[in-house]
Amino acid sequence: MMSVTIKDIANIAGVSYSTVSKALNDSPLVKHETKKKIVRIAKEMGYTPNYAAQKLVLKQTKVIGLIWPTVERAVLSTLVTKISQEIHKTPYSMILSVDPVQQSIETFRRFQVDGMIIFEENIDETIDNLRIPILSYGVAKDRILHYPVIDANHEEAMYQAISHLHQLGHQRIAYIGDLSRNDALQKAKINGFIKAMHAYGLPVHHDWVIDTHGLDWYDGYTATNKLLTKTLQPTAIVGGSYDISGGIIRAVKERNLQIPDDISIISYDNVPQMNNMEVPLTCIGVPIDELATEIVNAMIKIIENNQEEIFVKKMTPVLVKRNSTIAIK
Amino acid sequence: MMSVTIKDIANIAGVSYSTVSKALNDSPLVKHETKKKIVRIAKEMGYTPNYAAQKLVLKQTKVIGLIWPTVERAVLSTLVTKISQEIHKTPYSMILSVDPVQQSIETFRRFQVDGMIIFEENIDETIDNLRIPILSYGVAKDRILHYPVIDANHEEAMYQAISHLHQLGHQRIAYIGDLSRNDALQKAKINGFIKAMHAYGLPVHHDWVIDTHGLDWYDGYTATNKLLTKTLQPTAIVGGSYDISGGIIRAVKERNLQIPDDISIISYDNVPQMNNMEVPLTCIGVPIDELATEIVNAMIKIIENNQEEIFVKKMTPVLVKRNSTIAIK
DNA sequence: TTGAAAGCGCTACCAT
């Protein structure tokens, strides 16, 4: 099972192994003939470079590690895939870890990845003296940051959503999303909703803010059923996420309500698959492609400029109008 | 930006770096106190061993790469998470790649992982002279295999499902699943269904085999609606996957049919979350934990025994009875 | 144009 090394090749070729190394790396310092001969022999012998050895001397892996501690949610999957694709447009490639953050970091350090992207807000301070650049995607906290963060402007998103509905004449607007968990993202969304409603002088009716207690489509479905039993009904619903909105549509249609004629629906999450839903939804959020591009660019910039600077980049959400929202008659 | 090495630690600790190496590897050759001190300093300095260097001398990294070219499907996510957990019970750890197989292999090769698990059937022959053990999870082809495969006995699964329903007196049984794609797994399931029906002398009614044209819950939903408009109705439905069955339940309930009194439902995929569905479903499939354990054990065995042997291991499906299936009145 | 040798970070052996 012993592999062929450049020394073996050197022996056969009758040259020194440093020449072999140069030849195999296509260095201009080696005579063309020699190079050709060496390459031929290498091939004949079935040589494959030992990457561990290479890495040891080259110090660079050109790999970015992505830490994704909870494998779930359609939208995040899409983002991961997009990021991977985006990274492949550069000289870098990507590996993923689904282990808890600390463990993942540990693994990635051993592999000497050039940088890490972390999909989580709850990173302890214990990663300071880490010597590898980190970029986090999540909700920027108020407290002191330990690493740069790419965030979406969730308040702005909700503001745009409400603005859109308000323009269409809606006054009675409901919000269906997950309020149960200690998740900064979910909190940012509902807070943004409330603020925006206030900004437009609209009432945040207690009955119209429904907790899904989860992020699956079915959670959205049951929450909507709850909403639709209230005496006073809203004219529009804001769905907290792609999956949840899938359930909202179903529950609404089950009651024979027409979208958008009887009720308008707008969903958080700006992903292409919004277009393929039972009812294509008007949505609001940072376009997933933009997000991926920004994350990758930022990461690479940090790696290559070796910049220590800690920044927060708030991405601007975009509203995509489809036929699930309409003006009040 | 230089990482901490054992030499740095040795300097601070005032010992030789070979002592540091021993201490860090918990060798009995180092005095307890010294060891403690060194470990403490290493921690303070944020030391992590360098895989490349270790690999160079030890010839192994104790890392397994998992290739998962399509990040999607609830059930696969669960499996990935389980596998990761399972691996962490061993001295190994796991990294993931979501890139196309060839690309992923290249990346893992650079990282010198000890073995790769591949979630896909369509592996070209071009990976032969790879010197890294491969284990594939998918449907075993008839043609010559290039690497060992862990597979589920899909025919047996469908056989058990039909047997269960048959025992309960069902004769009119429908199948709702994805028949559209060139996916060996989906094909194995429908073929198993047909075979099993024949084995019990039951009719495979053309109207009762519905193509979902997709794997989302909503695809199951629309397919079921199609089924429920037929003149002659089945007394039981076999759902092709967890997600699809979610949609089946919804469509059935929307017509005010009771599960299981009006119609029995059994689903493929044996995952715990079957218990938390709108209606907890009787299901059939290889229990996900067993699958994970088997995959991990097989991989490690291949790595450690350096065995070249190519095998196919068909896992045995298990039926879990819940209240979604009942005897015909 | 080629070769010699240092050194990447680590383990393991031998010497002290």
Place this chain on the structure above:
DNA sequence: ATGGTAGCGCTTTCAA
């Protein structure tokens, strides 16, 4: 119990 050192396979100066 600790230190010194060879060597894993490779790249990269520097010397020839």
